[in-house]
Amino acid sequence: MNPTEWRTYLVTQESRSAGRETAAVVEAALSGGVDAVQLREKGRPARERYELGRRLRDLTADAGVPLIVNDRIDLAAAVDADGVHLGQSDLPAEIARGRLGDEAIVGVSASTVPEARAAAEAGADYLGVGAVYRTGTKDVPDETNGVGPERVAAIADAVDLPVVGIGGIDAGNAGAVTAAGAAGVAVVSAVTAAADPRAAAAELREVVGDGR
């Protein structure tokens, strides 16, 4: 499944998973039907992310779902991930492409049209656009009120790449993001911190299907 087909995209963060381990959250989310999983786990040492990444590689491969690694090209290669997701202050997309090869999926975070155009130029396969809504997570661009579905629409119009909205998205507002032109939505807490991550993933999937 390639990024144009991703509707729901889980981003892991054990520190926001209500005391559960990330592998358990991912297993539940896969059974609820997420289309892609990103190993994020900001703040954890590389060695821990590596060990976790190997477990997530097994789980996602069994489910036939791509695994993307946040930030680090070396970690993506080490766990045999399908690709890497790069922020604006990470290594350039061209470097990831050169190291991981043509088949790898390279995603880039963009919160403006110029950033989106630059990412397309650099060979990105998809864009993570956000923060769409206000979010408590500090690891997306700091715009207090979010860039909104309007920015998602502007970027989706400007570039010929699938856009995944991220930041403050849940089942209640995901439909507006896909209606604006996003191919899919990425979530952290809406699934990781949910009482029932499997049910939350399934509900999100249903909403995003409806939103198209």
Place this chain on the structure above:
Amino acid sequence: MNPTEWRTYLVTQESRSAGRETAAVVEAALSGGVDAVQLREKGRPARERYELGRRLRDLTADAGVPLIVNDRIDLAAAVDADGVHLGQSDLPAEIARGRLGDEAIVGVSASTVPEARAAAEAGADYLGVGAVYRTGTKDVPDETNGVGPERVAAIADAVDLPVVGIGGIDAGNAGAVTAAGAAGVAVVSAVTAAADPRAAAAELREVVGDGR
């Protein structure tokens, strides 16, 4: 020049460079005669370290001095460094070897004999041992008083790899570190924060030569 010949090893940290840019500090230290340079710059975004690493690659290549990148295998490859230095919580040395190849220099931090033996087993080319002395830098193992020259001696005896002492080392105590069996000494502030980094590098070189 391979790690067995390194006497003085500069580790960069712009935040500890008395307001100077790292490239200027490195240029001065190279003219003072350091044998290896490590791009560290903890806390700075990968993209900044990449841009800086490319400048340091030029400067070190002109001087015929190896450039090592701290922590990240992808960044080491991206700037065409000679190798990578890995901490105990970084990716395993075997991964670095597989990604960077047989010719790459792989260093590993070790503060105990078991860690040193494991690093040798994993194919490390040299060990960074410390913190030897008490240090204000928070990026070396947190032992209030340092492991001391005794630990350097124990590790140098236990493994057949060159040992570079690190942590709280300056011209005043470097001789004791090499006398204990270290092949060389790594410094941050003793050069980066010195009034005259070139002179500080030259003085350190003189002391370490005497210490052998």
